[in-house]
Amino acid sequence: MSTRKFDFFETKEISSFLKEHGYCIIKPRDHSLRAFREAAGKFGLIQFHTKSDEHGVVGGGEPINKDWQRFKDDYHGELSSDFFPHTDGSFLNGIAYVEGTAKKSRPPSLSFFSAFQSLNLAATTSWWMGRKSTTTCLPIIPRR
Structure with missing residues (x-):
């Protein structure tokens, strides 16, 4: 699996990586909903x-x-419980x-998700996006 760290504003580089690999995981500097929406809006x-x-x-x-x-x-499939990605x-x-x-x-x-790991497990947030199946990303998404 190819990896590379991207700055939040490197949309051209992120797009190139997505095209080549089918997915991208971004470690955001700002974990707010506003920042997530702003980033998602840059891709459509x-x-x-x-x-x-x-x-x-x-x-x-x-x-x-x-x-x-x-x-x-x-x-x-209407459920009252949460659906995870x-x-x-x-x-x-x-x-x-x-x-x-x-x-x-x-x-x-393109799908763009924000995955948040709860506070009792050392809070982390990852953003991930891709065209390929999420199974490609599962091994590196934080577990609960």
């Missing part, structure tokens, strides 16, 4: 998960925007917010 339109809150975060609370319910028949089709008929309105969108060409 941000597509929300159907059950995310107004900030695009899934888990830890009720979805604030219920627009996803208009399309719920397109989804086959997965590629089982949740974004195949996803939602993107355009000028404040939820619109159906095509599958994304």
Whole structure:
């Protein structure tokens, strides 16, 4: 597995690495949601998960925007528990917010996740993105 450290602002280098290897893991300097959204926005339109809150975060609370319910028949697995990063089709008929309105969108060409390891296990945050299956990244993602 190829590795290289990237500065948060090296979008051209990150894009080249993604094209060559199919994935990239970024160790952020700023662990805030704002920084994550800013980084994700540099690579294209941000597509929300159907059950995310107004900030695009899934888990830890009720979805604030219920627009996803208009399309719920397109989804086959509604759970009340958290889904951890997965590629089982949740974004195949996803939602993107355009000028404040939820619109159906095509599958994304790139997934960008933030993985947070809890405080009792030495808090760390990793951002990872890729076109390949997440199984490529699993050996180096922090475990709980």
